[in-house]
Amino acid sequence: xxxxxxxxxxLTVSFAxxxxxxxxxxxxxxxxxxxxxxxxxxxxxSGKSTALLxxxxxxxxxxxVEAGSIRYGGVDLLRADRxxxxxxxxxxxxxxxxxxxxxxxxAMTVGRQIAEVLTRHLGxxxxxxxxxxxxxxxxxxxxxxxxxxxxxxxxLSGGMQQRVMIAMALSGEPDVLLMDEPTTALDVIVQxxxxxxxxxxxxxxxxxxxxxxxxxxxxxxxxxxIGVLYAGDLMELGPARQVLEQPSHPYTRGLIAAVPxxxxxxxxxxxxxxxxxxxxxxxxxxFVERCAYAEDLCRTGRPSVVELPAGGHVSRCHFxxxxxxxxxxxxxxxxxxxxxxxxxxxxxxxxxxxxxxYHRGGGFLGLGRARVVRAVREVSLRLPRRGVLAxxxxxxSGKSTxxxxxxxxxxxxxGRIVFDGADVRSxxxxxxxxxxxxxxxxxxxPTSSLNPTKTVADxxxxxxxxxxxxxxxxxxxxxATLRAVGLTDAYLDRLPRQLSGGEKQRVALxxxxxxxPLLVVLDEPTTALDVSVQATxxxxxxxxxxxxxxxxxxxxxxxxxxxxxxxQVLVMRDGAICESGAAEQVFxxPSHPYTRxxxxxxxxxxxxxxxxxxxxxxx
Amino acid sequence: xxxxTVVAPLASPSRVNLYLVIGAALTSxxxxxxxxxxxxSPYPAAKVDLLHRLSPPSPAHLLGTDRFGRDxxxxxxxxxxxxxxxxxxxxxxxxxxxxxxxxxxxxxxxxLDQIVMRFVDALxxxxxxxxxxxxxxxxxxxxxxxxxxxxxxxxxKFVRIVRSAVLEAASQDYVTAARARGESALYIQYGxxxxxxxxxxxxxxxxxxxxxxxxxxxxxxxxxxTQPPHAxxxxxxxxxxxxxxxxxxxLLGPALAICASVIGFNLLGEGLRDRLHLRDSLRDA
Numbered sequence: 001x002x003x004x005x006x007x008x009x010x011l012t013v014s015f016a017x018x019x020x021x022x023x024x025x026x027x028x029x030x031x032x033x034x035x036x037x038x039x040x041x042x043x044x045x046s047g048k049s050t051a052l053l054x055x056x057x058x059x060x061x062x063x064x065v066e067a068g069s070i071r072y073g074g075v076d077l078l079r080a081d082r083x084x085x086x087x088x089x090x091x092x093x094x095x096x097x098x099x100x101x102x103x104x105x106x107a108m109t110v111g112r113q114i115a116e117v118l119t120r121h122l123g124x125x126x127x128x129x130x131x132x133x134x135x136x137x138x139x140x141x142x143x144x145x146x147x148x149x150x151x152x153x154x155x156l157s158g159g160m161q162q163r164v165m166i167a168m169a170l171s172g173e174p175d176v177l178l179m180d181e182p183t184t185a186l187d188v189i190v191q192x193x194x195x196x197x198x199x200x201x202x203x204x205x206x207x208x209x210x211x212x213x214x215x216x217x218x219x220x221x222x223x224x225x226i227g228v229l230y231a232g233d234l235m236e237l238g239p240a241r242q243v244l245e246q247p248s249h250p251y252t253r254g255l256i257a258a259v260p261x262x263x264x265x266x267x268x269x270x271x272x273x274x275x276x277x278x279x280x281x282x283x284x285x286x287f288v289e290r291c292a293y294a295e296d297l298c299r300t301g302r303p304s305v306v307e308l309p310a311g312g313h314v315s316r317c318h319f320x321x322x323x324x325x326x327x328x329x330x331x332x333x334x335x336x337x338x339x340x341x342x343x344x345x346x347x348x349x350x351x352x353x354x355x356x357x358y359h360r361g362g363g364f365l366g367l368g369r370a371r372v373v374r375a376v377r378e379v380s381l382r383l384p385r386r387g388v389l390a391x392x393x394x395x396x397s398g399k400s401t402x403x404x405x406x407x408x409x410x411x412x413x414x415g416r417i418v419f420d421g422a423d424v425r426s427x428x429x430x431x432x433x434x435x436x437x438x439x440x441x442x443x444x445x446p447t448s449s450l451n452p453t454k455t456v457a458d459x460x461x462x463x464x465x466x467x468x469x470x471x472x473x474x475x476x477x478x479x480a481t482l483r484a485v486g487l488t489d490a491y492l493d494r495l496p497r498q499l500s501g502g503e504k505q506r507v508a509l510x511x512x513x514x515x516x517p518l519l520v521v522l523d524e525p526t527t528a529l530d531v532s533v534q535a536t537x538x539x540x541x542x543x544x545x546x547x548x549x550x551x552x553x554x555x556x557x558x559x560x561x562x563x564x565x566x567x568q569v570l571v572m573r574d575g576a577i578c579e580s581g582a583a584e585q586v587f588x589x590p591s592h593p594y595t596r597x598x599x600x601x602x603x604x605x606x607x608x609x610x611x612x613x614x615x616x617x618x619x
Numbered sequence: 620x621x622x623x624t625v626v627a628p629l630a631s632p633s634r635v636n637l638y639l640v641i642g643a644a645l646t647s648x649x650x651x652x653x654x655x656x657x658x659x660s661p662y663p664a665a666k667v668d669l670l671h672r673l674s675p676p677s678p679a680h681l682l683g684t685d686r687f688g689r690d691x692x693x694x695x696x697x698x699x700x701x702x703x704x705x706x707x708x709x710x711x712x713x714x715x716x717x718x719x720x721x722x723x724x725x726x727x728x729x730x731l732d733q734i735v736m737r738f739v740d741a742l743x744x745x746x747x748x749x750x751x752x753x754x755x756x757x758x759x760x761x762x763x764x765x766x767x768x769x770x771x772x773x774x775x776k777f778v779r780i781v782r783s784a785v786l787e788a789a790s791q792d793y794v795t796a797a798r799a800r801g802e803s804a805l806y807i808q809y810g811x812x813x814x815x816x817x818x819x820x821x822x823x824x825x826x827x828x829x830x831x832x833x834x835x836x837x838x839x840x841x842x843x844x845t846q847p848p849h850a851x852x853x854x855x856x857x858x859x860x861x862x863x864x865x866x867x868x869x870l871l872g873p874a875l876a877i878c879a880s881v882i883g884f885n886l887l888g889e890g891l892r893d894r895l896h897l898r899d900s901l902r903d904a
Contacts (some may be wrong), residue, residue: 409798432801436799441795443796444792445792448791449795451791451814466800
């Protein structure tokens with residue numbers, strides 16, 4: 001094996017909070033060789049960003065490196081002086097961040113920002129820096145590099161901004177490129193193109209790349225080796241095919257089973273529970289609480305790193321060498337057949353030629369001239385009772401505006417909305433209130449959708465209070481609904497900040513279901529959640545539908561998720577429908593080129609990756 | 620130096636919020652003085668003793684006497700409640716006027732917001748004390764009038780500060796969720812948004828108590844607030860400064876009382892700001 005480029009040994013980083021040290025990364029060993037892509041997968045709190053920042057020596061002030069070393073070219077980056085680091089950071093080792101909008105200076109053209117790096121760090125003169133800037137922008141496949149170079153960040157799309165960031169990172173011809181969730185903030189089609197770009201660049205520049213993401217499918221597209229981080233521990237590391245096809249750690253298996261697969265209608269399987277953030281979690285296996293195969297040994301001893309027979313494949317599980325013990329697994333449950341009533345009976349919701357307009361600008365008191373933006377253009381749809389209709393499209397396609405217009409949160413300018421036989425747009429205040437009790441909405445961001453000052457019990461009980469349900473009855477229905485979404489009575493008095501993301505979304509679901517609505521609008525209900533939690537929420541959504549008999553209007557840009565739950569699909573672009581039909585048909589025989597492009601862009605795990613669950617079935 | 624400390628833990632951020640502790644101690648002291656003064660003082664506050672005029676501190680008069688030989692300590696005690704009334708009363712009134720306007724403009728937005736806020740901006744351009752003077756010119760002098768004037772004068776500031784918190788809260792999905800389930804506009808403003816904006820209200824409120832104390836003292840000093848022979852700290856300073864060349868002792872008592880309470884309320888506000896902010900950041904950690 002050739003000399004490693006970067007060698008992380010026994011790295012332990014903690015954060016000092018309120019006088020106590022909270023470990024974020026524990027005993028991490030990772031080497032990086034020339035010309036390879038290492039993918040690091042991890043959910044929130046897994047320590048993946050901390051590990052990257054440690055390599056850059058950009059750890060926050062309250063971070064404490066308790067042990068370990070990071071060697072690069074004979075230097076220990078953790079102990080190097082400022083001058084040495086300045087010579088390495090940004091030049092030999094460059095980093096790309098998740099959100100390009102905050103990483104670029106809004107007051108400078110992007111060309112000048114790149115040229116500045118070239119003149120200041122590489123000592124180029126202005127003329128050469130300008131030429132090199134254009135060359136770099138061309139290298140990241142930005143058409144019309146001269147025009148882009150003259151643009152300010154806000155004039156560029158998210159995907160273009162991320163390309164500019166990559167160009168800037170490449171300016172010093174680095175040996176190592178660290179990418180922290182570089183595609184997470186991007187739409188699916190843009191993400192596919194950026195992944196493509198990374199692959200192409202890697203062939204050209206031959207630097208080592210660390211690609212960090214919570215999206216296992218995206219990592220699987222690129223990585224030669226895959227590392228799986230969980231709660232600060234590197235659970236498994238090995239050649240990509242090995243890890244995906246023969247995962248040796250129960251968490252990796254669970255993660256693979258939790259990824260929704262665009263190619264099938266098999267339901268993804270969640271991993272019950274949430275990641276531990278306990279200070280003392282490393283005293284035993286960090287995954288023990290969520291592992292279906294945990295034994296006494298796992299609760300008492302921290303597993304050491306087990307080397308597996310296949311070269312370079314390691315696992316931090318007591319039973320990694322005994323795959324039979326971790327169960328063969330059963331195939332995921334198939335999604336129950338569509339239970340919506342026949343399409344010839346009257347639909348629950350029928351929309352005909354609906355348009356929504358926004359007025360932008362207008363100045364003081366609207367005296368100036370406003371620009372009219374047509375966000376939704378003559379959309380028609382039918383949602384049968386108990387049906388699931390998915391509206392898919394990129395951000396800005398008008399899908400969320402459509403959802404708001406259906407609930408009359410945004411006024412429509414023309415068209416008809418018929419709910420249960422009544423014209424929604426003509427409702428007076430009283431009938432509107434009645435309508436809103438039967439049509440609920442669940443939002444993408446569970447943190448923003450729960451009032452931080454109210455307890456779970458208050459939040460879920462409020463819709464009932466509004467309906468005039470007597471107090472005793474309220475209490476009973478609140479606990480019953482919370483139990484139905486998997487929350488025990490212990491949660492009644494908690495505040496939202498005491499809940500994890502998945503638990504918050506459960507509370508939001510309970511609030512929507514407590515009045516037993518006929519229609520629930522789900523606006524990207526799983527997008528903000530970790531993959532392992534996402535799958536449990538999807539399962540829960542299907543369960544609730546069976547239990548209450550409601551219909552869903554699912555807004556999503558995630559086609560893999562849509563495929564798992566929708567009966568009907570409607571593809572939106574620029575405010576208009578470009579394709580609609582039965583889900584199966586749209587997915588297998590898309591007729592519109594845009595739909596085909598969307599489907600092709602969804603990253604998927606390699607076909608032979610076992611979809612079998614291993615980390616316990618969610619109950 | 621590397622950016623991260625190796626092995627040796629950094630000095631842990633102190634859990635004790637010094638601002639909060641000192642601020643709370645000073646404000647409790649000021650409030651205790653005011654309450655004590657209502658019930659007890661060494662001498663009657665208006666008791667004139669012409670034989671001991673402008674005397675320095677002595678065992679009989681711990682803070683000395685004023686130009687009529689009145690005991691300064693007794694007058695500081697007796698005048699406390701008037702000063703506190705100015706501070707708290709004006710703040711309560713300012714919030715009473717400011718909060719509903721902030722909630723309505725931040726919630727409804729649109730033209731109402733634009734018109735009201737331009738008007739508020741115009742009022743904000745007038746220095747608070749000048750604004751209070753303008754009000755009191757219309758109302759005539761007196762303690763009640765001073766409370767009213769300072770309260771009205773403080774309200775535009777509250778509108779500005781609270782409205783920005785309201786705007787942020789109103790953009791959250793829980794407000795949209797409330798609209799989507801058919802809540803009334805009043806419930807959304809007072810049941811959903813108001814509880815989420817308490818932090819800035821409390822912080823600005825406590826700082827404003829200190830500010831109104833000074834403002835009230837200034838008005839009294841100008842003869843527009845509490846009327847002699849009643850004592851309040853501002854009136855006492857007004858009376859004492861004329862004899863400052865003879866004796867500064869009558870000035871010292873009320874000046875210290877105002878200083879301590881104003882610093883106290885400001886530190887309390889700063890401390891609360893840190894504490895409430897700390898809570899926010901821990902929520903994400």
